[in-house]
Amino acid sequence: MDLFLGIDVGSVSTNLVVIDPRGELYLSPLYLRTQGQPIKTVQQGLSLLNERLTKKDRICGVGTTGSARALAAVLVGADLVKNEITSHAVAALHAVPAVQTVLEIGGQDSKIIIIKDGIVVDFAMNTVCAAGTGSFLDQQASRLNLTIEEFGNIALKANNPVRIAGRCTVFAESDMIHKQQMGHSLPDIVAGLCEALVRNYLNNIGKGLEIRPPVVFQGGVAANAGMREAFRKALQTEVIVPKHFDVMGAYGAALLVRDHILEKGVKTNFRGFEVTSQKYQNSSFICQGCPNSCEVIEIKQDDLLLARWGDRCGRWTAAKAETFA
Numbered sequence: 001m002d003l004f005l006g007i008d009v010g011s012v013s014t015n016l017v018v019i020d021p022r023g024e025l026y027l028s029p030l031y032l033r034t035q036g037q038p039i040k041t042v043q044q045g046l047s048l049l050n051e052r053l054t055k056k057d058r059i060c061g062v063g064t065t066g067s068a069r070a071l072a073a074v075l076v077g078a079d080l081v082k083n084e085i086t087s088h089a090v091a092a093l094h095a096v097p098a099v100q101t102v103l104e105i106g107g108q109d110s111k112i113i114i115i116k117d118g119i120v121v122d123f124a125m126n127t128v129c130a131a132g133t134g135s136f137l138d139q140q141a142s143r144l145n146l147t148i149e150e151f152g153n154i155a156l157k158a159n160n161p162v163r164i165a166g167r168c169t170v171f172a173e174s175d176m177i178h179k180q181q182m183g184h185s186l187p188d189i190v191a192g193l194c195e196a197l198v199r200n201y202l203n204n205i206g207k208g209l210e211i212r213p214p215v216v217f218q219g220g221v222a223a224n225a226g227m228r229e230a231f232r233k234a235l236q237t238e239v240i241v242p243k244h245f246d247v248m249g250a251y252g253a254a255l256l257v258r259d260h261i262l263e264k265g266v267k268t269n270f271r272g273f274e275v276t277s278q279k280y281q282n283s284s285f286i287c288q289g290c291p292n293s294c295e296v297i298e299i300k301q302d303d304l305l306l307a308r309w310g311d312r313c314g315r316w317t318a319a320k321a322e323t324f325a
Contacts, residue, residue, distance in 0.1 A: 003060060091248040104218050126204060280300065
């Protein structure tokens, strides 16, 4: 089988998706914790994939996305590198062709994508404040002695959700404690927190954007039943959660590289599963060539320099490219 691999390397999780030429998942997706070690996690993911593929299966294209997409691309020999907005939008359109709004909340950041006639026309991202993200919800669930699965389901049992300040994680947590001390029930507090986080999302990331149905909710937080219900109430419309909501970035990267390879008829740059046993080192330095003081990142395999990136003018990137010419 000719297959296509999508890799999404984020700050919290690293996801790998393998699809066939029809765009259907060939294997169940891999969802791994990055734990601050993107190189090691990508190698682990490729090793697990290699164990599940047969000798007749061939990886004919690899696409990368996520905050560490450039790093992952160098490691595996990617054919296509795309940002998260493009990857999530493509995956959402594949799951729900008529989608007009994509809500995406991950472990450390969140984004909203506005689509019209199958084309992204606007988007917004929040990478500064953790309010409303998966890591914040995990933290609050733990403080309440709940698993994140229990957290979402308990919210659905609320009779009168309390109003909690959700603009800031610190304020939200102190307000939750205050509401507990006042004697409010646990379901009402949990549901109130979900509604506060949705208000924060819509008033900040979604500010000024026209949110039109169909609305697709993806990212790890889409697993939380309380957040799904809070979005439904706030938007007064159905909120669709795709089957593979937690790996949509990787899914989109796989779809994009499939189209690229099949349209161009080119051979993949995939370096093979041997990369799982290679030793890599990544480092950085500040370029003093101009006032920009760019942080240039480089990755080496033993003493061989594989790539550099991060410079605005291309001085270091171009120098490395010439050695490959």
